[in-house]
Amino acid sequence: MADTRLIQGRYELLDLIGRGGMGEVWRARDESLGRHVAVKCLKPMGRQHDPSYLRVLRERFRREARVAASLQHRGITVVHDFGESDGVLFLVMELLDGRNLSQLLEDNKQHPLPVPEVIEIAEQVGAALAYTHRQDVVHRDLKPANIVRLTDGTVKICDFGIARLGHDIGFSARLTGTGIAMGTPHYMSPEQIGAAGVDHRSDLYSLGCVLYEIATGAPPFDMDDAWAVLVGHRDTPPRPPREMRPELPEYFERVVLDLLAKDPADRPEDAADLVRRIAGLPSRRTGPAERRTLPEGRPRPYVRTSVRLTEPPRLPGWARNMSTGSKAAGTGPLHPPPDPSAALTGTWTGPWTGQWDKGRSTAPHTAGTERPPPAGLLAELAGRHSEGLRLARLERWTEAGEVLGAVVAEREQALGPDHPDTLASRHEYGFALGRLGRPADALREFARTAAGRERLLGPDHPETLAARQETAYVLGQLGRHFEAHQVYSAVLAVRERVMGPDDPDTLRCRHNLAFSLSRLGRLEDSYRMACEVAAARTRVLGTDHPDTLVSRYEVGYALGQLGRWTEALRTYREVAAARARVLGPDDPDTLAARYEAGICLGRLGHSAEALTLYRALVDDRTRAQGAAHPDTLRARHGLGVNLGRLGRWEEALAEARDVCAIRTRVLGADHPDTLVSRREVAVGLGWLGRWADALAVYRDVAQARQRVLGADHPDALASRNDEAHCLEQLGRAAEAVELYRQVAALRQTRSTRGHPRPI
Known part of the structure; x- marks a missing residue:
């Protein structure tokens, strides 16, 4: 036959058994020993292929040969030989009948x-x-x-x-x-x-x-x-x-x-x-x-897998x-698959599409006579990337961020900014930054990832959409809800067109869009969309699937925003019961639904019942998550609020001060949760008639929020209003009026500067 040839002058290729994008399997004759064998060959790489990947490919091929050759058992295919001949990698195995x-x-x-x-x-x-x-x-x-x-x-x-x-x-x-x-x-x-x-x-x-x-x-x-x-x-x-x-x-x-x-x-x-x-x-x-x-x-x-909030x-x-x-x-x-080394084994499936090369970086290291990075470096970076992911799964975010940030820099240097490996590490690094409370830095990394993937894969590719969706999520963290809404809407339109309305990522995008709508004040739209997503997930995944329960949780939130607290309470209780069955009573998501039920009870004036719920929740979160965990402290904050609603202000003030001290130590003095606790201290002081002390705390909170969030941020403006109210209680009406005027002016400036009002 025309294709017959010798490999290393020893193995005569006779009949083609299988062919695929990266190689072929032949029935062959071992001329030295006079027996028939199977020879797996990897096709020669042309100049259009990245030499660094050829090196990785060779190492993976040799790895297969070494592993398989080390196994001697009647139930394992025997490997006789392997090597490279005229640029062709080959593996010689027993021919199975x-x-x-x-x-x-x-x-x-x-x-x-x-x-x-x-x-x-x-x-x-x-x-x-x-x-x-x-x-x-x-x-x-x-x-x-x-x-x-x-x-x-x-x-x-x-x-x-x-x-x-x-x-x-x-x-x-x-x-x-x-x-x-x-x-x-x-x-x-x-x-x-x-x-x-x-x-x-x-x-x-x-x-x-x-x-x-x-x-x-x-x-x-x-x-x-x-x-x-x-x-x-x-x-x-x-x-x-x-x-x-x-x-x-x-x-x-x-x-x-x-x-x-x-x-x-x-x-x-x-x-x-x-x-x-x-x-x-x-x-x-x-x-x-x-x-x-x-x-x-x-x-x-x-x-369960590690999930973001x-x-x-x-x-x-x-x-x-x-x-x-x-x-x-x-x-x-x-x-x-787009990674050549993924095609080393199994049935070959058809011609290689060349998708991997389409987005090859044009960084200097790939040009001219520049030497490609050694395969050992690429393997090391892959291992360090995986270590970063492992640390992230353990929620060791500081360490994960350090590892992934270093890998991004080294992969960009070795492979170029638009290489898929570089972009994969950048995406994970952005996620770690977000969990570290650095949303602005996370936004930068996600935006660069989205731009690189759009150049590499196209605007409609799922990986491009995933990065764009992360930018929307971080925009929401930054309070830029209108921009987040715009990105979510654009991504959703593509997902529905390309993947269909019931694809998991499509539904996830619609879920997040519902959340964004609520932050824009479009409460009815948010509620309607949350109900639609919950119904779709129920149909596709089942009533008790965790994703379905997340959407039902969002329905409860939207009901609360609409002031429909009785319906919200019923929804949260149903979600909590289902999560206890599916995930266990101590799962963070189960405990979160119980926490929201406590908020509903307080809003409905059932403070005694809410207090009982929060005491039990504090005990459960302390046991499951630790006394200093943010969620435990959040439950203690709710307990203090309901003590105040019951008129037990000395106890409420003591609880607020204790929670504030722990949050300051664990989260930092200017963390939003810490500032919420400091404000609660001021509330308690006010109700106890200690208005001068309350004023000092309110001012500290207002200054911290201005420093961290900006003078015209809604939370900063709310704190200035608290300060003005306190001045009124102290009989300093003129100062209070002037402060109210300043707040009104800042709100007007914020509106005219392009921050949209709720629609």
Whole structure:
């Protein structure tokens, strides 16, 4: 044949087995030993490809070869040789005479495999995984296409291209800082989806997905939308297999459901334990036998991830625009990923689109004779990016900001400002800055990320929209609600057009737009939109899904803003009860709903009931979050307010002073929460008739707010009004009138300078 040629003068390529954007697999003849083998080749890179990525690609390829070659087990594909010849990277493996599980299902017209074969496959794959896990190797991409059943019945695992050595901490559950996922959506574990720590139990989850599919004919979350698949893995208990195939043994179903536990701790201890449990099933040769009772699995319907305030929990950024990938029983399209090193393993899927090169930076380091950054530096930066994400998940924001800020600077120097890795780190750095109370700095980083992604990916790309949406969020933090509303509206229009009205990001954008509308004073519009989002999320995700409950929480807020406190109270109580069921009674979101219910009780004049609620809430938050946590202090503030409403001003003043002292120490003297507590001290002093002392505190608060927020900020103006009221109480009417006039003038200036009034 015309394509026949020799690799390294030894391997004669005969027949093409598979082809894709990054390489090919050939049946070949080993001229030295006279045997047939399979040779995986990576296509030569042209000059249009970034040399630095070729270096990373070579290292990933060698990594696959080293990991696979170190494994010697009848259930693992044997690797004979690897190297590079004339710019072509190649991997020589045993040639398997059989069909992978995906092909077996296709051969069976998508009907499930016979039960004895399913159990046989489960035992053999379990034994192979038990061996690899003892070698401290985690596969991380177990799926039907990577499991081959030979003609003699032997089952082998292949394609260890994204395998991870257990002691190798340089690689996380993501491929690189670009945010491209490691794994295939239909078989990914919840911890892979959440970019959390991945160990051997992730392989057990993936095996559970495979067994579920070959036993029922469909994967546990059989949807063509990647987002829906990922949400299913993260949040939804799988349907029991016997509901679709009653002849499956009950004990087999229990094993599969245990493998699919959301929490890794609820899965079998290891693959060896799995093999022992499978051995307790009826024999496929002798018929029913004595069975041992297996423990019931403990399905956990929701897995919580770290979420930002006032925003529903979301899937990680790398999952946006992700396709479902190949599955044994489905037709979801698989598009090649934009990171060349992601295409080292698995079935090749079609021609490379060149999308990665489209946005290549034109920074000096890529031009002319400049040397590209060494692969070691890129790997180090990817590891440090992942470390920054880990610190963020732990809410260690100061450390996360320091790490990510340094990575942004070094990636920009090494790769250019518009490189996807640079932009990924900049996006995460902006988020850390926002959580550190530096919204202006966060806005700068998000704006630069959005501009870079628009140049790289286009204005309608999900990653571009995500960065623009973050700019709107930070604009809201800065009190620039009209600008935030404009950005949210523009992003929402694109999301609805490109992704559809029920896409999770579309609904999240509508949720935030409702929040923005309330800050603009458009309370009826905010309430209506919040109700629409809650109804859509109920339809798409279910009544008790955390995202649905976030939207119902926003409905409660809008009702309160409209003065409909009885309805708001009922809504918050329903949300609190649902969150207690779904997330647990001590989850911060559950406690937040209880806090809002306390506010409603106070507004309705039920201060005694509110006081009882806040005392219990303070105890629960102290136990769950700590005595100095901002949320605990917020509950104590509410307790003090209701003591005052009951006329117990000495107690209220003591509580306000104590909370103010802790907030000053923990948050700083000029933090908004601290200033709220200082104002509450002044309120207590006033009610006790100590107006001179109250005036001094009111003035301190007004000056601090002017210094931090600006003289015409609404909070600063409110403090000046407090000061004027205090002057009136002291009989200093002329000073009070002059201060009222100053406040009115500042408000007029603010209005004419372009700050829109509520619409």
